[in-house]
Amino acid sequence: xxxxxxxxxxxxxxxxxxxxxxxxxxxxxxxxxxxxxxxxxxxxxxxxxxxxxxxxxxxxxxxxxxxxxxxxxxxxxxxxxxxxxxxxxxxxxxxxxxxxxxxxxxxxxxxxxxxxxxxxxxxxxxxxxxxxxxxxxxxxxxxxxxxxxxxxxxxxxxxxxxxxxxxxxxxxxxxxxxxxxxxxxxxxxxxxxxxxxxxxxxxxxxxxxxxxxxxxxxxxxxxxxxxxxxxxxxxxxxxxxxxxxxxxxxxxxxxxxxxxxxxxxxxxxxxxxxxxxxxxxxxxxxxxxxxxxxxxxxxxxxxxxxxxxxxxxxxxxxxxxxxxxxxxxxxxxxxxxxxxxxxxxxxxxxxxxxxxxxxxxxxxxxxx
Amino acid sequence: xxxxxxxxxxxxxxxxxxxxxxxxxxxxxxxxxxxxxxxxxxxxxxxxxxxxxxxxxxxxxxxxxxxxxxxxxxxxxxxxxxxxxxxxxxxxxxxxxxxxxxxxxxxxxxxxxxxxxxxxxxxxxxxxxxxxxxxxxxxxxxxxxxxxxxxxxxxxxxxxxxxxxxxxxxxxxxxxxxxxxxxxxxxxxxxxxxxxxxxxxxxxxxxxxxxxxxxxxxxxxxxxxxxxxxxxxxxxxxxxxxxxxxxxxxxxxxxxxxxxxxxxxxxxxxxxxxxxxxxxxxxxxxxxxxxxxxxxxxxxxxxxxxxxxxxxxxxxxxxxxxxxxxxx
Numbered sequence: 001x002x003x004x005x006x007x008x009x010x011x012x013x014x015x016x017x018x019x020x021x022x023x024x025x026x027x028x029x030x031x032x033x034x035x036x037x038x039x040x041x042x043x044x045x046x047x048x049x050x051x052x053x054x055x056x057x058x059x060x061x062x063x064x065x066x067x068x069x070x071x072x073x074x075x076x077x078x079x080x081x082x083x084x085x086x087x088x089x090x091x092x093x094x095x096x097x098x099x100x101x102x103x104x105x106x107x108x109x110x111x112x113x114x115x116x117x118x119x120x121x122x123x124x125x126x127x128x129x130x131x132x133x134x135x136x137x138x139x140x141x142x143x144x145x146x147x148x149x150x151x152x153x154x155x156x157x158x159x160x161x162x163x164x165x166x167x168x169x170x171x172x173x174x175x176x177x178x179x180x181x182x183x184x185x186x187x188x189x190x191x192x193x194x195x196x197x198x199x200x201x202x203x204x205x206x207x208x209x210x211x212x213x214x215x216x217x218x219x220x221x222x223x224x225x226x227x228x229x230x231x232x233x234x235x236x237x238x239x240x241x242x243x244x245x246x247x248x249x250x251x252x253x254x255x256x257x258x259x260x261x262x263x264x265x266x267x268x269x270x271x272x273x274x275x276x277x278x279x280x281x282x283x284x285x286x287x288x289x290x291x292x293x294x295x296x297x298x299x300x301x302x303x304x305x306x307x308x309x310x311x312x313x314x315x316x317x318x319x320x321x322x323x324x325x326x327x328x329x330x331x332x333x334x335x336x337x338x339x340x341x342x343x344x345x346x347x348x349x350x351x352x353x354x355x356x357x358x359x360x361x362x363x364x365x366x367x368x
Numbered sequence: 369x370x371x372x373x374x375x376x377x378x379x380x381x382x383x384x385x386x387x388x389x390x391x392x393x394x395x396x397x398x399x400x401x402x403x404x405x406x407x408x409x410x411x412x413x414x415x416x417x418x419x420x421x422x423x424x425x426x427x428x429x430x431x432x433x434x435x436x437x438x439x440x441x442x443x444x445x446x447x448x449x450x451x452x453x454x455x456x457x458x459x460x461x462x463x464x465x466x467x468x469x470x471x472x473x474x475x476x477x478x479x480x481x482x483x484x485x486x487x488x489x490x491x492x493x494x495x496x497x498x499x500x501x502x503x504x505x506x507x508x509x510x511x512x513x514x515x516x517x518x519x520x521x522x523x524x525x526x527x528x529x530x531x532x533x534x535x536x537x538x539x540x541x542x543x544x545x546x547x548x549x550x551x552x553x554x555x556x557x558x559x560x561x562x563x564x565x566x567x568x569x570x571x572x573x574x575x576x577x578x579x580x581x582x583x584x585x586x587x588x589x590x591x592x593x594x595x596x597x598x599x600x601x602x603x604x605x606x607x608x609x610x611x612x613x614x615x616x617x618x619x620x621x622x623x624x625x626x627x628x629x630x631x632x633x634x635x636x637x638x639x640x641x642x643x644x645x646x647x648x649x650x651x652x653x654x655x656x657x658x659x660x661x662x663x664x665x666x667x668x669x670x671x672x673x674x675x676x677x678x679x680x681x682x683x684x685x686x687x688x689x690x691x692x693x694x695x696x
Contacts, residue, residue, distance in 0.1 A: 028382060031386070033383060063670070065670030
């Protein structure tokens with residue numbers, strides 16, 4: 001993003017800015033703007049001419065926002081003779097949109113085009129049925145929403161009753177939690193391999209701070225591409241539209257289970273561990289095993305060292321994580337069962353430690 | 369004012385709301401005094417060379433006497449094929465009285481140079497809180513006084529000078545126009561006030577409607593005025609040149625252009641200023657752009673309402689500068 005005190009020019013050609021693109025078009029749909037404004041949004045964000053062909057009419061807009069002559073069907077007249085057709089996407093009833101990108105595609109081109117097509121589709125006369133005052137996705141994720149609002153929100157987003165959908169929760173971990181981890185120990189953020197084509201996004205206020213919910217079609221979220229604004233990603237179960245609040249609850253739980261070393265978690269991969277977190281959420285006092293972990297930390301054990309111990313790494317690896325010589329660590333290991341209240345030398349002990357660390361993390365998770 | 373009143377406010381234009389949602393991360397709505405140093409370090413403009421690249425415009429810098437003889441810098445922009453005898457525009461940058469430099473808003477200045485063959489000056493007035501009132505407005509006035517002595521040197525008609533500025537620069541422009549009137553200073557043919565910041569009291573309806581939202585919110589406005597006026601703020605000890613909204617007589621001023629967004633703190637004070645000019649028999653053109661946040665013309669450049677508002681600005685300048693050319 002080339003920003004100079006809030007000036008919006010166009011997105012960085014090389015950095016994926018998925019969330020910005022989604023948010024931009026969500027506002028346009030929410031504001032019920034005309035299709036020309038949507039095409040202009042695509043031109044502005046991409047820095048390339050964007051076009052829409054619909055019902056025999058063509059709209060072309062350049063990145064300064066100016067309307068251009070129609071340029072022939074699908075902007076073909078503006079295309080050099082020997083170059084391939086402009087990248088385009090259908091948006092129903094024979095209409096389609098395109099981006100007149102010369103040279104290599106920019107990182108956000110596919111997402112801009114997808115969002116433009118989606119926005120034009122849902123703004124079709126008859127398709128638009130606004131849920132006043134609230135984003136459609138917020139309505140769908142809120143278990144308290146009345147059925148009539150849910151139905152309208154689903155129509156608004158173009159969701160069929162049987163389509164499988166997944167909610168992804170993304171957030172930026174509040175700095176206090178794990179800031180002490182040296183940069184060298186932090187894995188790189190999940191690399192964007194394919195654009196996560198979210199149907200909608202919503203900022204959700206939760207007991208764990210502000211998180212961004214993304215609605216994704218299908219049941220396979222392979223990788224997090226929430227862009228630079230999120231460093232943690234939790235993925236919920238795939239459900240039909242009527243069960244989206246459950247998917248969001250799962251995504252939030254998974255997000256809470258993320259750590260510096262594991263920033264991407266699917267709730268489905270947590271298995272019974274998810275129940276351990278839920279049980280703690282309903283308990284009045286922290287479980288004894290979590291209190292044991294706190295005692296160990298109070299006696300100088302780092303979360304990193306305990307994590308690597310739970311993962312059954314070698315004493316040397318644990319020593320590295322703890323920043324200690326392995327012989328010193330050996331000595332300290334003899335004190336550990338006393339702090340924790342259980343022995344960690346066996347598989348069961350490690351499982352208890354692992355669970356206690358995860359529950360502790362989920363309880364203390366803060367995003368914003 | 370009750371809470372429910374303050375929560376009712378015009379919404380942002382949908383296209384501008386989309387822009388704001390994307391730029392919001394780099395531009396918090398609220399500026400507090402602690403943030404001033406950081407804001408000053410943040411580049412606000414493209415580098416000047418980049419703005420001038422490929423355009424037939426030259427840039428010269430002059431060190432001139434400011435308030436009480438201090439040295440200040442004035443940048444002057446002219447067409448490379450400049451023809452002597454045309455109009456001039458004296459530009460005063462914005463930045464809430466506390467941030468910015470003479471190149472903030474310079475893109476519009478370059479446009480005026482190219483379009484009108486105008487000689488455009490932009491003044492580096494000293495900023496609050498290090499230099500509280502009256503330094504900023506007096507630096508601007510001193511810069512203008514110097515500028516009009518240079519008509520022959522720089523090649524413009526000193527009887528055809530417009531003062532222009534946005535935001536704090538709009539407020540300073542209004543203040544300079546009042547100083548010119550009251551001190552018998554340079555005769556201006558127009559005051560071009562873009563969403564001007566003109567009322568230290570910060571008590572209009574719109575000043576309460578945008579707090580923690582939009583651009584340059586109520587708290588930011590407090591920050592700017594506190595820096596400029598210190599303990600005098602809100603008292604009777606504030607001059608009309610610092611806070612032009614306090615002027616009770618706006619007669620005898622050059623024609624004014626005033627624009628503002630409906631969704632910003634300055635809406636009501638700017639509307640009131642135009643109303644007072646009319647009440648006093650003056651000439652003012654007022655545009656209130658629906659759903660515009662503060663600075664929407666600069667930030668929301670491609671949005672329809674932003675482009676239309678810039679067209680309206682140029683349309684007024686066409687008439688102020690163009691008609692004078694025809695009649696000369």
